[in-house]
Amino acid sequence: MSRILITGANRGIGAELTREFRSRGSEVLATARGSGGEIALDVSDPASITDLAERMADVELDTLVCNAGLYPDKGHDLADGFPSDMWAEAFAVNVTGVFLTVQAFLPLLRRANLGRVAIISSQMGSSTRAPGGSYIYRSSKAAAVNLGRNLAVDLKPEGIAVGIYHPGWVRTDMGGQTAEISVEESAKGLVDRIEGLSLENTGRFETWDGREHPF
Secondary structure: OOEEEEOOOOOHHHHHHHHHHHHOOOEEEEEEOOOOOOEEOOOOOHHHHHHHHHHOOOOOOOEEEEOOOOOOOOOOOOOOOOOHHHHHHHHHHHHHHHHHHHHHHHHHHHOOOOEEEEEEOOHHHOOOOOOOOOHHHHHHHHHHHHHHHHHHHHHHHHOEEEEEEEOOOEOOOOOOOOOOEOHHHHHHHHHHHHHOOOOOOOOOEEEOOOOEOOO
């Protein structure tokens, strides 16, 4: 049985990823900020990350899914929106939190026959999609893609594969009810992609349904 840790697993895509992995027989460690998840983990707090990794020091982890994310600047206006503290908060979760989580759990991933890291980014982080607006979210998700690409290079010699994924425009609190696909469709596709992640396709940026996405 594979053991998977998911961040931001208390709602939306994270909660559905938890259900989908469990339906396929995996053991899932579902984490979220505060009391929202089965296991408390605040990826914006380095001490929280270190504490959980230390408590799990003897565990073998097959897959780490970095799903926790913020979209705080939706609808902001260029004239008076996008305050500096909002930039700091979003990057702390969407970028720094991803890196520190991967870094802290690397010893657990190294014990697996093939360790996998899945980073849930967004097509809004692609330089080919720049219609304006949402500067904080777009910038942080672009950084997450770049982070995943570079981690893939450094971790490949250790037998750890890294995949970066666009989950689709999903009907969640973040995506809104006019979005294109259900959370069930997204999660099923993402789990297919993550289970197929290997050293042969490490470093790719893919959509939930398996298409390679331009950077």
